[in-house]
Amino acid sequence: MRQLLPITALLLATNVASSAEGSPGITVPTSLQPFVPTAPRCSKPADLKPILAFAKDNKREFIEGVDHGLAQAAKDNHLEYRVALAANDSAKMISDVEALRTERVGGIVVSPVDPAALAPSLQKAMWSGTYVSTVVAPPATSLLNAPQYLTGKELGDAAVAYIKDKFDGRADVVLLTQDSLQFLTPRFVAIRDALDTLPDVRIVADISPNPVSKEGGLATMRMVIQAHPHVDVVLGADGVVLGALQALREAGKDRPDQFIGGIDGEPEAIAEITKGGPYKMTVSLNSPVFGYAMGQHAADWLEGKPIPQAMDILPHVITAQNLGDYQKDVANPGAVYADPARRDAYLRMYGNICYDSRDQYLNFPWSSEAQ
Template sequence: MRFVAAVATVAAVAITATVGAGAQPAAQQAKVKAIAFFGFAAANSFAQATWAGVKQTAKKNHVSAKFFDPNFNAQTQVSQIQDAITTGRYQAFVIQANDGNAVIPAIKQALAAHIAVVAEFTPVGSNYATIKPPVRGLVFVGEAPVWNGQSLGKLGIQACAGKNPCNVAYLEGFKSLPLDNARTDAVKKTLATAPNVKLAADVEGGYTQASGLKAAQDVLQAHPDIDVMIGSAQAIEGAQQAVKTAGKEGKIKLIGNGGSCQAIAGVRDGTWFATYIIAEKSSGAKAAQFAINKANGKKVPTSYDSRKLQNPIGTKANLGNFKAQYCD
């Protein structure tokens, strides 16, 4: 899963794609003419996978779609949501929040304007152990970060089977982010349930190959006896280079958090022990369909657990024919 989290100050760019907004017979005319997608950043592969799903659903429903790009800037994203409300052009929003708390006022404003709003991937609010939306009328498609952390911890325990002690390094995303802290806490608590597992290192690994490489190098220098390394898929891609350089390829089990093509390939060829998968294009498509249906007066669930789209426990035995829906 690309667990993106960054702070940028680059000016936002709006990316537009009109998909299949052709005329329909009067009897089939629906209320929704346009849907807006507020993603993490246009340059982000994970958000592009979500956008591909949104466009797919929009085309299927003969609706135009537009990607508002805040380039990871939370305040820019809030301003874009507010501006989109003011235009009156959109009947449905899919919001992939950079900051789940910052968007709450704008979401309430959109709902008051009778715009259907679906939050995708990032939970809205500060309760990271539930997928129940904290705002009445809001729909959420995704999973709780605490669930994600617990699963990563369980994969770590599985990788440590038969080894005592088993030294684990966790490359956290960003220590400054509450969402990452909630996930990290869940990883640690889960690992602590196994008597043979020792959390030897907990460092910031970030969400790029470069940051993962640097974090892994530091960990291996301080703890050359690491047996398992867990982190974002991007960080583990970088860590894989550090492990190889240190001559420990095959000796350290790697676990990623994300279903990129690199992560899936790593599990399939045995260089990774496992990765945690999110079928992000499918999730984007589901979120867009809920938003369109809700705007058209149809009943939709208040929340949808995205783990239903694909078994997230990406061990080699579980992958089956799954194809990655984005590449880092």
């Protein structure tokens, strides 16, 4: 029997590899257990080049942070690093991914322009053995997401604590939403749930700016001020909230005791927090840290190591008090990843997958909050 074991293992590996070709992946929503890094190793992918590529939709600050983390991980793991910029062109992104697959690139990270249109190309890359990681949208060998309700809850709870402390539980609030983007709606459900705990809080405007940008926030807040010139609290994504702050300043309605808070950790928001005034906090999803994690997982994949099927980006509250530590982490994400305590403050990992089980990729919109 001992002589048969290596042959049995070889046959098993062959069967798994062949079943991966054309596999639809896991299409039914499934709960994932915590990632087990000590799980047995797998085969190393054959004939893949030690190249990590980032197919990115555009150059917004959040995505540039992912780029920074990936580049550092590639350098630390002796992988060639490439960037393919689609500039919001879905057809170009598909062409870029197909070219990377044809070249047998070992790892591809994607921030999709059009997830549905790109999905067949990503599946073909995974069938060929390439590591594929995506920001939010399936399919992916390892899928990245943010617990959206928790993200909104961090901002909502902070606003409630401030209202209790500074305004004796009474405040007029403007909520600038992104409810047109379905996957972000839990953020604003959480904020409303938090505000509902204070009976004397009045939401004077609950509206989604169009466009969802600084310009949209500026235009929307100008209209709100006409009807409600007294505002104590403004909440939403950093981009639109920064526009709202500009409108308040133009109208002479900004005050140092206001609570203006956002989500995304944008540099301009951080600059406002640094100089003091009404902008009190932002909730950041530290993109350099999770970018580094995806790059490290690509390197582990090529070595036959197990990697997580999914990762949560944990929301991180940035205030004037902890800004310095946060900026150090952004600058050196590799050091954060190497320190389990610091890494666990930003990331949570779920499920196990490796080259031999690559047909078990996620092909549904996974979220830990749905488990």
